[in-house]
Amino acid sequence: MNTELVSRTGLVPEQANPIPTSPADALEVAVERVLAAVRPSNLADPLSDPLSGALTAEQSLRDALRRTEVGSDDALGQAVACAEAAAEHLRYLELQEARLLLVAARGQLVRSHSRRP
Secondary structure, eight states, rough: OGGGGGOTSSOOGGGSSSSSSSSSHHHHHHHHHHHTTHHHHHHHHSSOOHHHHHHHHHHHHHHHHOOOTTOOOHHHHHHHHHHHHHHHHTTTTTTHHHHOOOOOOOOHHHHHHHHHH
């Protein structure tokens, strides 16, 4: 199993709970799915369309971002900022930059989860 795809729950994105309990959880699921969608092995597949995949990934990330309220959680705010920047890079098919920012967003989401009661 590729460990970079395992979320904080220990599940690969396809196994993640399809009904997130909070907007932050929805953002985390979206980040995991987008990371899986733009991983190099998926992009090297001759049957896949990288442009379509990146644009679909960008849209799902933007949908999750619209539903996420930061409030006073600094880590969640940083995760949102990273995810927004990643969505912008996806728009221009800058996939390495988007992946780097999504990994940073995932790290901030873990920090945010550790602070919740």
